[in-house]
Amino acid sequence: MPVVNRIANYANELQEWRQHLHSIPELSLELPKTAAFVAQRLREIGVDEIHEGIATSGIVAIINGQSKGETIGLRADMDALPIEEETGAKYASAHAGKMHACGHDGHTTMLLGAAKYLAETRNFSGRVALIFQPAEETVGGARIMVEEGVLERFDISQIYALHCAPGLPFGEFITRPGPIMAAADEFYIYINGLGGHGALPHETRDPVMAACGIAQAIQTIVSRNHFALEDLVVSVTQIHTGSADNIVPETAFINGTVRSFDKDTQAMVMRRMDEIVRGQAIAYGVEVELNYNVGYPATVNDPQRTELALKAARDVAGETHVDGECDPQMGAEDFSYFLQACPGAYLFLGQGDGPGLHQAGFDFNDEIAPIGASFFSRLVETLQPAG
Numbered sequence: 001m002p003v004v005n006r007i008a009n010y011a012n013e014l015q016e017w018r019q020h021l022h023s024i025p026e027l028s029l030e031l032p033k034t035a036a037f038v039a040q041r042l043r044e045i046g047v048d049e050i051h052e053g054i055a056t057s058g059i060v061a062i063i064n065g066q067s068k069g070e071t072i073g074l075r076a077d078m079d080a081l082p083i084e085e086e087t088g089a090k091y092a093s094a095h096a097g098k099m100h101a102c103g104h105d106g107h108t109t110m111l112l113g114a115a116k117y118l119a120e121t122r123n124f125s126g127r128v129a130l131i132f133q134p135a136e137e138t139v140g141g142a143r144i145m146v147e148e149g150v151l152e153r154f155d156i157s158q159i160y161a162l163h164c165a166p167g168l169p170f171g172e173f174i175t176r177p178g179p180i181m182a183a184a185d186e187f188y189i190y191i192n193g194l195g196g197h198g199a200l201p202h203e204t205r206d207p208v209m210a211a212c213g214i215a216q217a218i219q220t221i222v223s224r225n226h227f228a229l230e231d232l233v234v235s236v237t238q239i240h241t242g243s244a245d246n247i248v249p250e251t252a253f254i255n256g257t258v259r260s261f262d263k264d265t266q267a268m269v270m271r272r273m274d275e276i277v278r279g280q281a282i283a284y285g286v287e288v289e290l291n292y293n294v295g296y297p298a299t300v301n302d303p304q305r306t307e308l309a310l311k312a313a314r315d316v317a318g319e320t321h322v323d324g325e326c327d328p329q330m331g332a333e334d335f336s337y338f339l340q341a342c343p344g345a346y347l348f349l350g351q352g353d354g355p356g357l358h359q360a361g362f363d364f365n366d367e368i369a370p371i372g373a374s375f376f377s378r379l380v381e382t383l384q385p386a387g
């Protein structure tokens with residue numbers, strides 16, 4: 001696999017960086033140790049500008065090319081997950097209840113590797129804006145960065161990101177034009193009935209039966225209100241109610257997620273869920289409150305930029321190791337906020353077999369770090385050639 005030779009020489013250093021980051025996982029917007037480590041590496045690398053404290057702990061670093069031109073944005077997420085690590089690695093999390101279970105330590109390392117190469121060679125025109133982002137897993141650090149004006153402040157004309165993919169063959173790149181990851185919404189349903197004795201259900205307004213009816217009816221949104229060949233997932237993931245076998249409870253709670261790609265589909269789900277909840281409340285004689293939270297929007301790749309990113313990926317991995325027409329993924333990603341405001345593309349990089357993302361046994365494969373760093377570097381040199 002034709003990894004950039006200079007970046008291949010960084011392999012041991014990249015591994016050290018990544019494993020240190022793995023040992024100090026931090027959550028959401030508050031990433032003081034992670035951000036300090038990244039900023040120190042950037043100073044050592046010799047980037048031209050370092051802007052800290054964006055979206056609380058985010059960083060944007062600028063590297064100038066050989067001549068004037070546009071600014072290309074490259075993004076890596078830095079935050080971890082609230083999971084107790086079970087990898088057994090010597091560099092395992094030193095922070096109880098927190099771990100890098102989604103590869104963000106690796107994403108940050110790959111972007112640092114590209115920064116090191118680009119700052120040394122500067123074989124490109126214009127500028128590169130290296131975006132190290134917090135809170136991808138929680139409140140949407142990308143949204144906050146966009147709202148704080150990062151794209152305008154640094155005059156970014158296009159933007160790209162890369163995510164590791166366990167289960168995908170080692171070193172393979174996949175992406176697609178158009179929607180690649182789903183919008184992710186959450187719903188919370190609170191049911192208030194009238195409790196009583198389990199032997200006298202006729203004297204109650206049973207929230208348990210209402211919860212069962214609502215949960216079943218919600219499933220018909222996909223099966224009866226939506227075209228079967230279009231992507232939509234509605235999942236009830238929690239039902240909580242009751243305390244004993246002989247008590248009809250007063251309340252019940254339902255929670256779940258909706259994954260979609262199309263705004264009209266999303267609006268239809270919201271409308272039907274409201275209708276179902278109101279109708280079931282009448283049917284069971286209970287009071288029901290629906291809270292529907294619109295989350296990350298769909299991640300939609302710009303077709304032209306996707307093709308350019310695929311060219312860079314093929315330069316690194318070879319034609320047979322790049323799939324430019326992969327299936328869309330039902331997971332969500334806050335990089336979508338960047339792509340709503342600026343054209344670009346999001347890609348996955350295979351790291352081979354092993355535990356999946358968000359699992360306690362997951363660990364980023366250090367051997368793909370030079371591949372990802374090479375991709376970012378080739379992308380810049382391809383899109384903004386020197387001279």
